[in-house]
């Protein structure tokens with residue numbers, strides 16, 4: 001179609017969105033007709049309609065990070081390079097929530113890493129660090145961070161350079177502190193976006209795209225909604241493939257369709273609870289418990 005322009009969706013609210021062209025110009029757009037909603041990170045073709053614009057087409061997504069429960073699907077963002085899961089020494093994090101976010105990323109082929117904030121909280125930080133050992137062993141990077149005292153920021157910045165990173169984290173871990181630290185004009189931008197999208201609020205209520213550099217190569221995508229992380233879109237039988245520690249032990253089960261829960265001759269279960277010092281394929285008991293819980297949940301799911 002003639003007259004359309006390429007742009008990236010940098011904020012979305014309901015069916016309206018803010019798109020940014022290659023020149024950095026931002027325009028409020030509305031979808032044409034009954035087209036499906038855009039997601040932050042989408043590359044679209046839009047057409048001006050006066051001061052605003054209409055979305056003509058959403059380009060094929062490289063990936064889409066989303067969660068899904070019984071009732072609905074929530075898309076966080078599209079076309080991501082990586083997901084940063086921000087946790088902290090306090091409040092104590094939920095391993096179930098962490099594992100769910102990692103699974104959602106893995107299922108879309110998006111790499112994920114963990115950042116543990118509040119390094120200044122000595123014992124609590126040390127305990128949280130130990131709780132993440134199984135994740136480090138399975139190959140997930142875990143970076144220490146102390147936002148209050150500025151520890152670990154250089155290493156984090158390095159990981160963010162040249163990439164588009166979605167940031168997720170439960171409440172209270174320091175997500176706003178992080179965004180404000182890395183994006184000095186974040187508050188002003190948030191205000192601008194709220195006004196443009198007419199949300200009437202100046203807080204981050206929906207997903208927002210922030211550039212980290214003037215060259216607009218590195219981006220941080222801030223998204224709320226880490227709680228209630230449903231994985232209804234995943235098949236129970238696929239879980240072990242999506243958990244790197246379990247995946248490393250696959251292929252040795254007696255039955256080809258082993259669920260790794262009760263079958264004799266299971267090559268996964270034989271590593272559960274083993275001492276990592278003697279068994280490089282050792283699977284942490286807590287992780288195996290989560291596998292079982294998720295397996296039950298995904299086998300008993302109902303659709304409406």
Ligand SMILES: Nc1nc2c(ncn2[C@@H]2O[C@H](COP(=O)(O)OP(=O)(O)OP(=O)(O)O)[C@@H](O)[C@H]2O)c(=O)[nH]1
Pocket residue numbers: 117118119120121145146147148149169170171172173174175176177178
């Ligand atoms: N001790 C300590 N506290 C920190 C650190 N970083 C952030 N905090 C504090 O943690 C609290 C939560 O920080 P926020 O940035 O508001 O956290 P958030 O994740 O955005 O939380 P919500 O606004 O609830 O989503 C604040 O009181 C921060 O001052 C840190 O490195 N050490």
Ligand SMILES: [Zn+2]
Pocket residue numbers: 253254258259260261263265266267268269
């Ligand atoms: Zn098995």
